[in-house]
Amino acid sequence: MTKESVTINDIAQRAGVSISTVSRVLRGTTPVSEMKRTAVLDAVAALDYQPNVFAQGLASGQSMAVGVLTQNFGSPFYDTILQGVVHGLHESGYFPIFADGEWNLERETAAILAMMQRKIDGLIVLGGHVAADVLGQYAEQVPLVVVGRHLPELEECCLQLDNVQAAYTATNYLIKLGHRHIAHISGRADHPDAKDRLKGYRQALREAGIRPNPGLVVEGNFRRQSGVLAIEALLSRGLPVSAIFAANDQMAFGARLALHRRGIRVPDDVSLVGVDDEPAAAFMIPPLTTIHQPGVELGLEAARIILGQLKGEALRPVSLTTELIVRESTAVQR
Amino acid sequence: MTKESVTINDIAQRAGVSISTVSRVLRGTTPVSEMKRTAVLDAVAALDYQPNVFAQGLASGQSMAVGVLTQNFGSPFYDTILQGVVHGLHESGYFPIFADGEWNLERETAAILAMMQRKIDGLIVLGGHVAADVLGQYAEQVPLVVVGRHLPELEECCLQLDNVQAAYTATNYLIKLGHRHIAHISGRADHPDAKDRLKGYRQALREAGIRPNPGLVVEGNFRRQSGVLAIEALLSRGLPVSAIFAANDQMAFGARLALHRRGIRVPDDVSLVGVDDEPAAAFMIPPLTTIHQPGVELGLEAARIILGQLKGEALRPVSLTTELIVRESTAVQR
DNA sequence: CTGTTAGCGCATTCAT
DNA sequence: ATGAATGCGCTAACAG
Numbered sequence: 001m002t003k004e005s006v007t008i009n010d011i012a013q014r015a016g017v018s019i020s021t022v023s024r025v026l027r028g029t030t031p032v033s034e035m036k037r038t039a040v041l042d043a044v045a046a047l048d049y050q051p052n053v054f055a056q057g058l059a060s061g062q063s064m065a066v067g068v069l070t071q072n073f074g075s076p077f078y079d080t081i082l083q084g085v086v087h088g089l090h091e092s093g094y095f096p097i098f099a100d101g102e103w104n105l106e107r108e109t110a111a112i113l114a115m116m117q118r119k120i121d122g123l124i125v126l127g128g129h130v131a132a133d134v135l136g137q138y139a140e141q142v143p144l145v146v147v148g149r150h151l152p153e154l155e156e157c158c159l160q161l162d163n164v165q166a167a168y169t170a171t172n173y174l175i176k177l178g179h180r181h182i183a184h185i186s187g188r189a190d191h192p193d194a195k196d197r198l199k200g201y202r203q204a205l206r207e208a209g210i211r212p213n214p215g216l217v218v219e220g221n222f223r224r225q226s227g228v229l230a231i232e233a234l235l236s237r238g239l240p241v242s243a244i245f246a247a248n249d250q251m252a253f254g255a256r257l258a259l260h261r262r263g264i265r266v267p268d269d270v271s272l273v274g275v276d277d278e279p280a281a282a283f284m285i286p287p288l289t290t291i292h293q294p295g296v297e298l299g300l301e302a303a304r305i306i307l308g309q310l311k312g313e314a315l316r317p318v319s320l321t322t323e324l325i326v327r328e329s330t331a332v333q334r
Numbered sequence: 335m336t337k338e339s340v341t342i343n344d345i346a347q348r349a350g351v352s353i354s355t356v357s358r359v360l361r362g363t364t365p366v367s368e369m370k371r372t373a374v375l376d377a378v379a380a381l382d383y384q385p386n387v388f389a390q391g392l393a394s395g396q397s398m399a400v401g402v403l404t405q406n407f408g409s410p411f412y413d414t415i416l417q418g419v420v421h422g423l424h425e426s427g428y429f430p431i432f433a434d435g436e437w438n439l440e441r442e443t444a445a446i447l448a449m450m451q452r453k454i455d456g457l458i459v460l461g462g463h464v465a466a467d468v469l470g471q472y473a474e475q476v477p478l479v480v481v482g483r484h485l486p487e488l489e490e491c492c493l494q495l496d497n498v499q500a501a502y503t504a505t506n507y508l509i510k511l512g513h514r515h516i517a518h519i520s521g522r523a524d525h526p527d528a529k530d531r532l533k534g535y536r537q538a539l540r541e542a543g544i545r546p547n548p549g550l551v552v553e554g555n556f557r558r559q560s561g562v563l564a565i566e567a568l569l570s571r572g573l574p575v576s577a578i579f580a581a582n583d584q585m586a587f588g589a590r591l592a593l594h595r596r597g598i599r600v601p602d603d604v605s606l607v608g609v610d611d612e613p614a615a616a617f618m619i620p621p622l623t624t625i626h627q628p629g630v631e632l633g634l635e636a637a638r639i640i641l642g643q644l645k646g647e648a649l650r651p652v653s654l655t656t657e658l659i660v661r662e663s664t665a666v667q668r
Numbered sequence: 669c670t671g672t673t674a675g676c677g678c679a680t681t682c683a684t
Numbered sequence: 685a686t687g688a689a690t691g692c693g694c695t696a697a698c699a700g
Contacts, residue, residue, distance in 0.1 A: 007693055018671045023695060033669065053452050054391035055693030058676045063388070065452075073416040074613075079408035086407070086434050095448055098432045100420050114429055118387050118399075224617055253617040260619045279408075280614040283558055283587040285594045341677055352687045357679060367685065389677030392692045 005050065011043040026051065057119060065095045066122035066306055067115035069108060073100050076249075076278040077295055078126050081147060084299020085124060092307050094121065105129040112138065122306040125149075143309035145302045150192060159302055163193050166291045167200025170245050170273045173289070175208045177271060179243035183216040185230040185255060187247045191222070197247045197275065215239050220251045227254020235262065242270055249274035249281050249290055256284070339384065345377040360385070391453060399429045400456035400640055401449035403442060407434050410583075410612040411629055412460050415481060418633020419458060426641050428455065439463040446472065456640040459483075461527075477643035479636045483526060493636055497527050500625045501534025504579050504607045507623070509542045511605060513577035517550040519564040519589060521581045525556070531581045531609065549573050554585045561588020569596065576604055583608035583615050583624055590618070 012019040017036050024030045025040045032040075043049070057063050068085055070078045082098065089096050097120060099111035108128050115123065122143045125135065132151040138144055139157060147159045174182050184201045187194025202212045218234045220226035227246060231254070234241065246252035252274030256266050266272045267286070274281065277292040346353040351370050358364045359374045366374075377383070391397045402419055404412045416432065423430050431454060433445035442462050449457065456477045459469065466485040472478055473491055481493045508516050518535045521528025536546045552568045554560035561580060565588070568575065580586035586608030590600050600606045601620070608615065611626040 005693095009693080019694080020672080020696085021670060024670085027695080029696085031669065036670085050451055052392070052693050054388045054397070055676090056695075057388035058386070058392050058678090059693075059695040061676080061695095073407065073420070074410065074413035076408065079413065082407040083434070086436075095452070100417070102420075117384055118429070224613070253614065257617050257619060257621075279558070280587065283591050285591060285619065287591075339677095343677080353678075354680075354688080355686060358686085361679075363679085365685070370686085386677050389692090390679080392694090393677075393679040395679095395692080 005052070006047045007052070008049075011040065011047055011049050014047065015039040015043040061119075063119040063121055064093060065097050065118065065120050066124065066303075067112070067118070067120035068096050068098045068124045068126070069101055069111055069115070069128065070098060070126045071101050071128060072103055076280070077276050077293065080293075080295030081126055081299040081302070084296040084301075085303050086299070087296070088300040088303025089307070092303070094307065094310070101128055109134070116141070122310055124302045124306060143306050145305050147298055147302050148193070159298060159305065161293055161298070163196035164200040164203065166275055166293070167197035167245070167247070168204045169200075170275060170291050171201045171204035172208070174243040174245060174271055174273060175204060175210070177243070179271060180210055181213075181216065181240045182210075182243045182245060183218065183234055183239075183241045185218050185220045185227060185234075185244065185246040185251050187220060187222045187251075189219055194222075194247055201245055213239070216241065220247065220254075222248050222250060224250045224254040227251035227256075228258040229254075231255045231258035231262075244270060244272050246272065246274045249276040249278040249288060252288055252290070253280070253284070256288070339386070340381045341386070342383075345374065345381055345383050348381065349373040349377040395453075397453040397455055398427060399431050399452065399454050400458065400637075401446070401452070401454035402430050402432045402458045402460070403435055403445055403449070403462065404432060404460050405435050405462060406437055407432075410614070411610050411627065414627075414629030415460055415633040415636070418630040418635075419637050420633070421630070422634040422637020423641070426637070428641065428644070435462055443468070450475070456644060458636045458640060477640050479639050481632055481636050493632060493639065495627055495632070497530035498534040498537065500609055500627070501531035501579070501581070502538045503534075504609060504625050505535045505538035506542070508577040508579060508605055508607060509538060509544070511577070513605060514544055515547075515550065515574045516544075516577045516579060517552065517568055517573075517575045519552050519554045519561060519568075519578065519580040519585050521554060521556045521585075523553055528556075528581055535579055547573070550575065554581070554588075556582050556584060558584045558588040561585030561590075562592040563588075565589045565592035565596075578604060578606050580606065580608045583610040583612040583622060586622055586624070587614070587618070590622070 008019045008022050012022045015022065017040060021032060021036055022040050025032045025037050066089065068082065070082055072078065085096060097115055097118065099115055101108035101111055108130050112130065116138065120142060123138055125146045127148045132153045135144060135146060135151065136154055139154060144157045145159055146154060146157050148161065150158050150160055171182060182205065184198065186198050205212045215237055216239060218230040220230045227250065230251065244255060246255055252272055256272060259266055259270065264270055273289045275291040275293065277290045281288040281290045342353050342356050346356045349356065351374060355366060355370055356374050359366045359371050400423065402416065404416055406412065419430060431449055431452065433449055435442035435445055442464050446464065450472065454476060457472055459480045461482045466487045469478060469480060469485065470488055473488060478491045479493055480488060480491050482495065484492050484494055505516060516539065518532065520532050532551065539546045549571055550573060552564040554564045561584065564585065578589060580589055586606055590606060593600055593604060598604055607623045609625040611624045615622040615624045
């Protein structure tokens, strides 16, 4: 419908060969005499031939596309992973097809289905709520990598960060600073990441000989506004607090704003640490201390794994956990 | 290659009709007797038939996909538009295919080409550097909407915000606050948006009887770090400055950080206004005053226009400019 | 090495 | 209203 497009026939004719030969030099599947080879290539260049993806797909059964389901365009953490995926797939011949799950199961399910219908050759799922068995079914059809989730049933498909370690590092950082009354703004209690981060927080406290105080833990939902509410809830409890570990930067931002409204300064009056190392964190005043998450690397690795499987490397790598580092606040002390 | 998929033949057989009939009820192109109709539908449901997109595309010449070229995953402004596009296309039957231009012409060009090869039925380009004549060529093949750019040659395809107006509003806001020495951190001089915002800034000054001082304009590149550098450059000039209008929030963030390092407080010592209304702006301390850009609406509108053209509504709407509002800073004064 | 041929799954035109 | 037949553009056996 678009334009009188040139087909493989046109270039076959112009090069004086058969269409199969054309196909062969283009796909490099079978050796072709150098003469015909260049003739074909010339014709291709001359006519600006663009193979029809549909025809290729129909005939070969491959789409040369890999689907990527993200949680939400605009989420700093997932967007970073997306960038990694883009780079990882770049020049691989595979084209990434993105879909936005918008944080909810229904959309995610629909999005994956839509991508599967488009015959993607591989699937990368970032986080999400799709059940393991559903993902398992897809895994039987195409190579699958699940980033940022741990699915016991799909152990070898999961690529994740060590959230316990991240939280442990953050909390320990505060402890080393001399804090004893460390509060925690957690993610939703049913969220795996939130659980792990809570776990790491507790672990660090215990190892330091501090008994975790449930009253110092407030549940948020990983969004900015919940950080605000968390602080209000926390302060209303009247417990002594000298430091706060927020399960992610977004909530830390909210927390900081709420603290500011109460006239409590960070880090002068209370220390605050987040997780994710969002770009904005470095531009807060003073910059927010946070835990760096290697999002780009995660995306790259995910792409690498998919491509590997596509190339036949059936050997599935074990779930990889990445190192985490504390990005020190570069705050200017007044 | 994926799985023994059920084809139109299978359901034709099961429903006791010909494949053409199946195709007809599925596409609703031609009336079909109610009896056969339900028989087909039943078979489809029973066998969980999923039409092969490639076969459909090959036979019909349509992909039922619209390509969306963004500047960068992770850019707050563009991500917001993306969300609008997602919603606008939702349940339209069309599937959005996203590509990341990564802020550079080469990638953009490659991305558009890749999408065109995938036979997209429509194209939405967010900003970017692709030349107007190149876009014009694509416009001849598929419906095109360019968001956030003004292309005189493609007038009727452009959907944009009134950047002059935005800058005017921001600057005027500062003037009304009593400021006379208002600096401007602009975007790159060759960027259309940057030009317009500079223009609006100057216009507001002139109308207020203030002669624009070239020394108060510093060029940035719309990125955070450039805001930092801009402030350093500005302050080194030694001119009196009581307010700053940054061409976007990102640079405003950088500016604020740089000011803070110099011990200059916002808004106590100097007022600062940005543009974009990024989510993070509301969580700065104090919140950044900014100009709200209706990104979601832009995306929705872009999708609407594409769908309209796809449905045959050849009437192309004039370029739309959206209203802008000042989001007042809710700073708590110390 | 290379040309010929048979589909891939579906939309559609042409008869009926 | 509906079945049969064609072809979309390309890949992959299949014969040379």
